[in-house]
Amino acid sequence: MSNVVLKGVEKVYPNGFKAVHGIDLEIEDGEFMVLVGPSGCAKSTTLRMVAGLEDISGGTISIDDKVVNDIPPKDRGIAMVFQNYALYPHMTVYENMGFSLKMKKTPKNIIDGKVRGAAKILDIEDLLDRKPKELSGGQRQRVAVGRAIVRDPKVFLFDEPLSNLDAKLRVHMRVQLSQLHQRLKSTMIYVTHDQVEAMTMGDRICVMNLGKIMQVDTPLNIYQYPANKFVAGFIGSPPMNFMEGEIIATNNNIKIKIKIKEVELKLPLDKAKNLKDHIGKKVWFGIRAEDIIIGNSDGENTMKGKVKVIEFMGSEAFVYSQMEDEEFISKVDFLEAKDLKNGSECFFSINMDKCHIFDYDSEKNISLGLKIKGEFDV
DSSP: OOOEEEEEEEEEOTTSOEEEEEEEEEEOTTOEEEEEOSTTSSHHHHHHHHHTSSOOSEEEEEETTEEOTTSOGGGTTEEEEOTTOOOOTTSOHHHHHHHHHHHTTOOHHHHHHHHHHHHHHHTOGGGTTSOGGGSOHHHHHHHHHHHHHTTOOSEEEEESTTTTSOHHHHHHHHHHHHHHHHHHOOEEEEEESOHHHHHHHOSEEEEEETTEEEEEEOHHHHHHSOSBHHHHHHSSSSOOEEEEEEEEEETTEEEEEESGGGOEEEOOHHHHHHTGGGTTOEEEEEEOGGGEEEESSOOTTEEEEEEEEEEEOSSEEEEEEEETTEEEEEEEEHHHHTTOOTTOEEEEEEOGGGOEEEETTTOBBOSSOSOOTTOOOO
16 A cells, blocks of 8 residues: 555754654545645655655654665655656656666666656657756646656656646646546645645645644535634635624624624624633634625625625626725625725625634634544644
8 A cells, every 4th residue: 555654754954944744644545635835834844854865853654564764765656746857858758757767777679668668648758858957847847747657657747747837838737737647546735835736626625834734635625624823824716704703692602702892793603612611701703705795785694895806707707895994805706896886885694504613822723613634733
């Protein structure tokens, strides 16, 4: 089994900076795991430690149930695809793809079969005689992937492989890499800062921040059940709206009183039960843009705001609004937004069944009432 297991893995640099804080992560055989997070969160450092390109300062890394801490990269059974492709400019595509096999003194007929087989999978058979300078960015990336395929690795490692491509080509390559995973059924670990790549490609996502794992789960679960305020704000486009508030009890109802204009929003029963111990405490109120509905009149769970900017995105629109000092975004159907004007005031109805409440200090999600799989301290 080509599983990858990290236990208590740390990375401390000679100057004392601790980049990775004792992370635990299990990647299953044949799984497409995406490490995602902002710049500086140590996702690439973690990948490089799996590859053996960075020494670890503590813990263990196992590949195929074998601890590889002291095993050099070439003997770990991994193949890595880099952001800058790392192709040899003086070699043809064929020579680039077969170079690692040539260094191992693999027979020429086997090299030829593997190179041509990988080229067929990636649809680059007609490029084998070209040099890298004659290729587009997408073609170079496919060559880099082909060079990894011919090695028959236990694990594929991708370090932001699409970041140098234009937007249209990134979408195309996302689909190709997903199809490649389905075809090869290999274990793949993919690093990106792009949450759209993470959501569309990963079997599971590992969200990282400041050298720690925030949450590990399927894309849908992470979107619907974020473990903490960081995950809720990082995953989703546009990001989740956050407002300061306080849990209060009035007329046998548990509500959240938003700081601005003393707005009180009634919590649904299931969330109210989970928040009884937080009455009188400050919290963060979170709501996604698609759960804020533009209304025509004041009513339960509504806020009045002034429209600042409207972005039309084709079939939908992002409406940026303001209520006192708080700004928030709603995502609505094109028809709902077409008659709005900048500067106009309107009511916004909040779908409280979809809201999230986060502890003000720890920023953990306290409104779900369940143990979130992969929940970690911030």
